[in-house]
C-alpha cells in the first residue's frame with residue numbers, strides 16, 4: 001500500500017490554514033499513526049485523503065490514484081470512521097454494521113454474517129439487537145470501528161478510534177488492529193502516544209498544519225537531542241548538567257533525559273553509590289515533548 | 305469483489321425507513337396524520353364539495369413533502385451523525401445514495417399513499433388515462449422535490465441551517481400553492497404568486513383530470529412544460545452541483 005502527498009494544503013474559508021505544504025511518500029502495510037496537538041490538522045489530512053474534503057492546493061494519492069480526480073477508484077479501496085461519527089440511535093448495532101457493508105455492495109446475507117462476526121470480535125455480541133442509543137460512549141466507538149474492520153477495504157482510516165475506551169478495551173482493539181494490519185494499511189490518529197508508539201509502524205507528527213517529522217519510532221528518537229531516559233530511585237540523587245534534563249518525579253524518584261553517552265556516563269556513579277536505576281529509550285511522549293516544546297521541553301524551545 | 309448496486313440502494317431504504325418503522329412503529333401514525341388533517345379541514349369547510357380535489361391534492365402533497373422530509377433526514381444524517389462522510393468515502397455514489405433515500409421516503413409514506421389511493425378510487429371519478437396522467441404528474445413533482453431536498457441538504461452544515469431551508473421550502477411548496485382547492489379560488493393578483501411554485505403546475509395538471517379546473521390544451525401544455533423544465537433543471541443541479549464532497 002502506498003500513500004503520497006505533494007505540497008498538500010488546506011485553508012478553510014480562505015483564512016484558516018489547517019494543512020500547509022505537506023509532502024510525504026510512504027509504502028507500507030501496517031499502521032500509520034498520526035499524532036499532533038488539537039487543531040494540528042490530523043482530521044483535515046484524513047478527510048482529504050479519504051476523498052471527503054477537497055484540498056485547497058497540492059495533491060494526494062492512495063495507491064497511485066489521485067484522491068481528487070480518481071476519487072471513485074480510491075473509494076473502492078478505503079473505509080473510514082470519522083472522528084465524530086456516531087451510530088444512528090434508532091438502529092441496532094447489527095443493523096448499523098450490516099447496512100454499512102451493504103453500502104459497500106455486500107448482499108444482505110453476507111452483510112449480516114460479517115456484521116455478527118465483527119461485533120463478536122469487538123465484544124459487542126450481547127448487544128446485537130438493542131438500540132444503539134442504549135450503548136455506552138465507548139461501546140458506540142467500538143461499534144463504529146466494527147463497521148469498517150468488517151469490510152474488505154485494504155486501506156482503513158480511523159480518526160481517534162480509541163478516545164473514550166477503557167484501558168482494557170483499548171488494548172483489545174490494539175490486538176485486533178495488529179491482527180488485521182498484515183495486509184492492510186491502517187491510518188490511525190490518536191492522542192494516546194503510547195498507542196501511537198506501540199501500534200505505529202510509521203509515525204507522523206503534525207503541528208499547526210505542518211509536517212514536523214515522519215518515520216519509525218527509532219528514526220524519530222535518533223533525531224531528538226535527548227533520546228535516553230535514566231530513572232533513578234533514590235532520595236539523595238542530585239545532579240546538575242546543562243546537557244541533561246532533570247525531572248524530579250517525587251522525593252525518591254528522578255528522571256533524567258539525555259544522550260546515550262551522557263546517560264551511560266552516569267552509571268558508574270550510580271553503581272558506586274548503590275542507587276537503584278533503569279535506563280530506557282525515550283518514549284514517544286518524551287520525543288513528542290522534545291519536538292513540540294511544552295513545559296518540560298523548555299530548553300529546546302529556542303531551537304524550534 | 306463484485307459490488308451489488310441493489311444492495312447499496314436497499315441499505316438506504318432499510319436505514320432511513322424500514323428499520324425506523326420496525327424499531328419505532330409510532331412513526332407510521334405520524335406520517336398518516338399530516339396529509340389527513342388538511343384533507344379533513346378542506347372537506348368539512350367545503351361541506352364535502354372539495355373532497356375529490358383535496359383527495360387528489362393530498363397525493364401530490366405527499367410527493368412534495370417527501371422532498372422536504374428528505375432534506376431534513378439527509379441533513380441530520382450528514383451533520384449530526386457524520387454518516388454522509390462514511391458514504392461519500394465508500395463505493396456508494398451520490399446517485400445511488402439519493403435513489404435509495406428517495407425510495408425510503410416513499411416506503412415511509414406507504415400507509416398514507418395506500419389510504420389516499422383507496423379514497424381516490426371511491427370519491428374521484430377519473431378515466432384510466434386521467435389516472436395515468438396523475439401518476440406521471442406525481443412522479444415528476446416527486447423527482448423535483450427529491451432533487452431539491454438533496455441539493456439543499458448537501459449545503460447545510462448544522463441543524464439550524466437545515467431548519468432554515470425547510471422553513472422556507474415547506475410553506476412555499478406545500479402551504480401556499482392551491483393543491484387542496486382549485487386555483488380559481490385565488491383572486492388576482494395573488495394568483496400570479498401561486499404560479500411561482502412548481503406545485504401549482506402539478507396540481508393544475510391533476511385537477512384538470514378531475515374536472516375541477518379546466519386550463520384548456522394550451523394551459524395544460526404550459527403546465528407540463530414548466531413543471532418538466534423546473535424538474536429537469538433541479539435534477540441537473542442535484543446531480544452536478546450538489547456538494548457531495550466538501551470544499
Ligand SMILES: Nc1ncnc2c1ncn2[C@@H]1O[C@H](COP(=O)(O)OP(=O)(O)OP(=O)(O)O)[C@@H](O)[C@H]1O
Pocket residue numbers: 012013016017018036037038039040041042043044045083
Ligand atoms: N470546517 C472548518 N472550518 C474552518 N476551520 C476548520 C474547519 N475544520 C477544521 N478547521 C480548523 O483547521 C485546523 C485543523 O483542524 P483539524 O480538525 O484537522 O485538527 P485535528 O488535528 O484533527 O484536531 P483534534 O485533535 O482536536 O481532532 C483547526 O485550527 C481548526 O480550527
Ligand SMILES: [Mg+2]
Pocket residue numbers: 042043044083159
Ligand atoms: Mg481531529
